[in-house]
Amino acid sequence: MEMAFYRDTWAEIDLDAVMSNVRNMKAHIGEGRKLIAVVKANAYGHGDAEVAKAALEAGADMLAVAFLDEAIALRDAGFQTEILVMGASRPTDVQLAADMNIILTAPSFEWLEEAGRNVQTGTLAVHLKLDTGMGRLGIRTEEELHKVFSFSEGKQCLNIEGVFTHFATADELDTAYFDEQYKAFETLAKTAASYGDVMIHCGNSATGLRFPDKLVHAVRLGISMYGLSPSSEMKPLLPFQLKEAFSLHSKLVHVKKINKGDKISYGATYTAEEDEWIGTIPIGYADGWVRRLRDSDVLVDGERVPIVGRICMDQCMIKLPSQKEIGTKITLIGSQKHGKIPVDEVAEKLGTINYEVTCTITSRVPRMFLRNKSIIEMRNTLLDGRKKG
Numbered sequence: 001m002e003m004a005f006y007r008d009t010w011a012e013i014d015l016d017a018v019m020s021n022v023r024n025m026k027a028h029i030g031e032g033r034k035l036i037a038v039v040k041a042n043a044y045g046h047g048d049a050e051v052a053k054a055a056l057e058a059g060a061d062m063l064a065v066a067f068l069d070e071a072i073a074l075r076d077a078g079f080q081t082e083i084l085v086m087g088a089s090r091p092t093d094v095q096l097a098a099d100m101n102i103i104l105t106a107p108s109f110e111w112l113e114e115a116g117r118n119v120q121t122g123t124l125a126v127h128l129k130l131d132t133g134m135g136r137l138g139i140r141t142e143e144e145l146h147k148v149f150s151f152s153e154g155k156q157c158l159n160i161e162g163v164f165t166h167f168a169t170a171d172e173l174d175t176a177y178f179d180e181q182y183k184a185f186e187t188l189a190k191t192a193a194s195y196g197d198v199m200i201h202c203g204n205s206a207t208g209l210r211f212p213d214k215l216v217h218a219v220r221l222g223i224s225m226y227g228l229s230p231s232s233e234m235k236p237l238l239p240f241q242l243k244e245a246f247s248l249h250s251k252l253v254h255v256k257k258i259n260k261g262d263k264i265s266y267g268a269t270y271t272a273e274e275d276e277w278i279g280t281i282p283i284g285y286a287d288g289w290v291r292r293l294r295d296s297d298v299l300v301d302g303e304r305v306p307i308v309g310r311i312c313m314d315q316c317m318i319k320l321p322s323q324k325e326i327g328t329k330i331t332l333i334g335s336q337k338h339g340k341i342p343v344d345e346v347a348e349k350l351g352t353i354n355y356e357v358t359c360t361i362t363s364r365v366p367r368m369f370l371r372n373k374s375i376i377e378m379r380n381t382l383l384d385g386r387k388k389g
C-alpha cells in the first residue's frame with residue numbers, strides 16, 4: 001500500500017484507545033448486552049473502516065451509521081457484520097439494502113408500507129424507530145405501532161428485527177425529561193415485544209455510561225468510543241477512564257523574525273508588539289481549522305503558543321517563543337511532551353460540542369492509524385485512488 005502524503009499536516013487515530021473504550025464499555029454494560037459501534041460521519045471524522053475494524057476486534061457486535069451510502073461503503077470495504085442505518089432512507093432504495101443485507105430504520109407506518117411495495121426479492125430487515133421525545137424520527141403512538149406490526153405480520157419481504165429510541169437529554173444531570181422519555185419508551189417497547197422476538201435498544205454513549213441497566217439489549221456507542229465525554233457535566237460521573245483517540249498535527253514550513261510593528265495575515269489585524277519569531281504551518285480553514293480558532297493555542301516542544309492573525313484557507317501563523325527549525329512538529333489537538341490540548345478545549349473555544357470538532361476536520365487531512373504507538377495504516381482521500389491505478 002502506498003503511504004504517501006506531501007504536506008506535513010495529519011491526524012493520528014489511536015486505535016488502541018478506541019479498543020480500550022470498547023472493551024471498557026462492554027465490561028460496564030455486562031454480558032448479554034450488545035455493543036453497536038456507531039461509525040457514522042466517517043467515524044466522527046476518525047476513519048470509518050479502520051475504527052469499525054478495531055471496534056469489532058475489541059468485541060463490538062454490530063455497526064451503525066446514519067445513511068445508506070455509509071453502510072454501502074462499509075460493505076464494499078468488506079465488512080460482513082450487521083449494519084444498521086439509523087437515519088431515514090428513501091423507501092425506493094430498499095431493494096439495494098435488502099440485497100446488501102443492510103438493516104434500515106423504519107420511521108413511520110407510511111414508510112414501511114411503501115418500503116414493502118419496493119422489495120422485489122428477498123427480505124428487508126428493519127428496526128422501528130420510536131419517537132419518545134426527541135422529535136426527530138419515529139412512531140409516536142401505540143396505535144401506529146400496532147398498525148406496523150399487523151401490516152408486516154406474515155409478509156416475507158419485511159422483517160422487523162428491532163425497535164429503538166433515542167434520548168434528547170441523557171447527557172444532562174437533570175433526569176426529569178429522560179425519565180419521561182424512558183417511560184414512553186417502556187410502554188412502546190412492551191407493545192413491540194408482545195409481537196415476538198425483537199432487539200430493543202435505546203442508549204447512546206451517555207445512557208450506556210450512566211444507566212447500563214436501562215439499555216435493554218444493546219448500547220449504541222458513538223462519542224465515547226472515541227474517548228470523549230458526551231458532555232462536560234457528565235465528566236465527573238464517568239464510570240471508567242475514556243481514552244481520546246484523535247490528535248491533529250502539523251509542522252513548521254517557514255520561520256522568520258519580524259520587527260516590532262510588522263503585521264501578519266489577511267486584514268493585517270495582528271501587529272507585533274516587539275521583535276518576534278513567527279512560524280507558518282500548512283493548515284487552514286479548508287482543513288476544518290476554522291477562522292474562529294484565531295487566538296487559540298497550539299503546542300511547540302510541549303509549550304503553548306498562540307495563533308496570530310487571521311487563519312487562511314490553507315495556512316496560519318503562530319508566534320514562537322524562540323527560533324525553531326523548519327520541520328518542528330506542531331500539535332493542534334492532543335498531547336505533545338508535557339503539553340496537552342484536548343478536543344474539549346477546542347470545542348469550548350468554538351462554543352460547540354466535542355462531536356463537532358473531530359467531524360469538522362476535513363478529508364484533506366490524511367488520517368494515520370496507530371496500534372502500539374506505530375502507524376499501521378494511513379488514509380489520504382486525495383491520493384488513495386492512486387493505489388488502484
Ligand SMILES: *Cc1c(COP(=O)(O)O)cnc(C)c1O
Nearest residue numbers: 038086166204205220221222223
Ligand atoms: C449518533 C447516534 C448515536 C450515538 O450517540 P453518541 O452520543 O455519539 O454515543 C446513537 N443513536 C443514534 C440514533 C444516533 O443518531
